[in-house]
Amino acid sequence: GAVVSQHPSWVICKSGTSVKIECRSLDFQATTMFWYRQFPKQSLMLMATSNEGSKATYEQGVEKDKFLINHASLTLSTLTVTSAHPEDSSFYICSVETSGAKKGVGTGELFFGEGSRLTVL
Amino acid sequence: DAKTTQPPSMDCAEGRAANLPCNHSTISGNEYVYWYRQIHSQGPQYIIHGLKNNETNEMASLIITEDRKSSTLILPHATLRDTAVYYCIVRGGTSYGKLTFGQGTILTVHP
Numbered sequence: 001g002a003v004v005s006q007h008p009s010w011v012i013c014k015s016g017t018s019v020k021i022e023c024r025s026l027d028f029q030a031t032t033m034f035w036y037r038q039f040p041k042q043s044l045m046l047m048a049t050s051n052e053g054s055k056a057t058y059e060q061g062v063e064k065d066k067f068l069i070n071h072a073s074l075t076l077s078t079l080t081v082t083s084a085h086p087e088d089s090s091f092y093i094c095s096v097e098t099s100g101a102k103k104g105v106g107t108g109e110l111f112f113g114e115g116s117r118l119t120v121l
Numbered sequence: 122d123a124k125t126t127q128p129p130s131m132d133c134a135e136g137r138a139a140n141l142p143c144n145h146s147t148i149s150g151n152e153y154v155y156w157y158r159q160i161h162s163q164g165p166q167y168i169i170h171g172l173k174n175n176e177t178n179e180m181a182s183l184i185i186t187e188d189r190k191s192s193t194l195i196l197p198h199a200t201l202r203d204t205a206v207y208y209c210i211v212r213g214g215t216s217y218g219k220l221t222f223g224q225g226t227i228l229t230v231h232p
Contacts (some may be wrong), residue, residue, distance in 0.1 A: 093165070
């Protein structure tokens with residue numbers, strides 16, 4: 001069954017509005033979740049690391065004031081695209097890492113959500 | 122994390138084994154090799170990962186060369202549903218959770 005769930009799976013909004021995307025860890029508690037973005041016919045690009053109870057860590061070139069990340073609980077992280085514009089239209093995907101107890105920290109299985117397709121008109 | 126090189130595309134006949142190669146010549150001793158695949162408009166799906174020993178699970182087998190500079194993902198009996206983009210990724214213990222995706226290999230399984 002699914003390990004990570006995203007909602008909504010797709011959303012269309014008007015330019016200038018804000019959109020919130022939720023990422024839920026279904027089977028386990030996740031202190032860290034990751035947000036990726038994928039443009040058409042391109043590979044996934046890591047946007048930020050979401051840390052439960054603290055500020056997110058953003059990758060270079062990603063505007064933290066535009067892509068607000070909140071990780072208020074061990075099973076939920078949200079990504080809010082503020083004042084969305086057409087160039088923000090993309091496929092947004094979150095991921096969670098399971099425990100790598102057998103092979104060591106940082107070497108567990110990394111599960112991805114189904115993705116959320118954002119279209120800004 | 123070490124960079125990987127994969128062929129941009131491959132074809133495979135349904136029912137036959139699909140062997141997807143990956144070069145990672147700059148891999149370091151504590152870095153693992155991960156394989157994911159992405160079917161169109163879906164999130165990536167974990168397939169398998171390994172350090173230096175060959176690995177097998179219900180989805181695939183991973184063969185890593187002795188010098189660890191390359192690996193091969195084997196889908197033993199490819200089906201049409203295996204058509205996807207396959208990503209080979211190298212990740213070390215210090216890059217917790219971060220995966221750097223390359224362009225991957227587009228595998229097309231045909232009847």
